[in-house]
Each structure stands twice: as C-alpha cells, then as structure tokens.
Amino acid sequence: MRYSPSVKNSVRQFRRKGWSLNQIKAETRTPITTIRTWISDIVLSKEQQDILEKRIQTALQGGRARVQTLWKEERLQKEKILLQKGKASIANLTRREFFIAGIALYWAEGFKNLHERRLGFCNSDPEMILFC
Numbered sequence: 001m002r003y004s005p006s007v008k009n010s011v012r013q014f015r016r017k018g019w020s021l022n023q024i025k026a027e028t029r030t031p032i033t034t035i036r037t038w039i040s041d042i043v044l045s046k047e048q049q050d051i052l053e054k055r056i057q058t059a060l061q062g063g064r065a066r067v068q069t070l071w072k073e074e075r076l077q078k079e080k081i082l083l084q085k086g087k088a089s090i091a092n093l094t095r096r097e098f099f100i101a102g103i104a105l106y107w108a109e110g111f112k113n114l115h116e117r118r119l120g121f122c123n124s125d126p127e128m129i130l131f132c
Contacts, residue, residue, distance in 0.1 A: 003030065008038050015039040018048030020055065 007028055014024045021032050028035075044052070093101070109123045 003034070011035055011038050012042065015042045015044075018044060018051060020052055 007030060011024055011028055011030060014027065015035075019027075021035055024030070024035050025032055090097075105123075105128065106119065106121060109121055109128070111120045111122060112118070113120070
C-alpha cells in the first residue's frame with residue numbers, strides 16, 4: 001500500500017519526538033514494519049530511550065499484577081470448590097474415622113508433656129482446632 005508523503009513525514013516527526021512504534025502505529029494507522037523502514041535512520045537520545053524503557057517496565061509491572069490477581073482468584077475459587085467437596089465427603093464420619101483423624105492430627109501437630117502428664121495440639125488454623 002502506498003502512503004502519502006505527509007504520513008511518512010508525520011511518522012518520522014513522531015519518532016524524533018521519542019514516540020514508541022506502537023504509539024506511532026495507533027496515531028497514523030501504519031503497519032509497524034513500514035514504520036521501521038521509514039525511521040531506521042533515526043537515533044533516539046539516551047533520555048528518549050530511558051523514557052520508552054520506563055514505559056515498557058511500567059506496562060510489564062501492570063501486566064504482572066493483573067495476572068497475579070487472576071491467578072489468585074482462580075486459586076481461591078479452586079480452594080473453595082475443594083473445601084466444599086471435602087466437607088461433603090467427610091460430613092458423616094463414623095466415631096472410628098473421627099478417632100483416626102484425631103490421631104493423625106496429633107501425630108502431625110501434637111505434643112506431649114510427660115512431666116505434667118498431658119497431651120496437646122498446637123495449630124493456628126481455627127477450623128483445625130475446632131475439629132479437635
């Protein structure tokens with residue numbers, strides 16, 4: 001496709017001002033490959049390069065934050081579903097099953113004090129403590 005000389009001049013002016021290729025593309029609706037060809041001889045100053053690099057880093061950080069938020073929401077949703085399934089599967093524990101679960105928890109989180117002749121359970125999860 002042929003572009004008018006005014007479009008080419010605009011592209012070159014934008015680049016001299018330190019615009020990114022995507023900014024120029026959005027403004028002029030010109031393909032990036034064409035823009036690259038037209039601006040290949042233009043060298044950006046160190047300050048312009050730093051500004052573009054900072055903009056890239058800011059965009060990356062924003063993207064990372066969005067992805068982390070999405071992953072956290074997905075993980076919490078999966079945990080919620082698994083918790084519901086788990087509660088449903090152990091809703092009707094027999095006394096023996098309950099006893100065995102208690103022994104397993106003691107083994108993993110319990111302690112005994114022979115001097116005072118007592119057993120204990122140490123865990124910061126309130127639901128785990130309620131179970132015991």
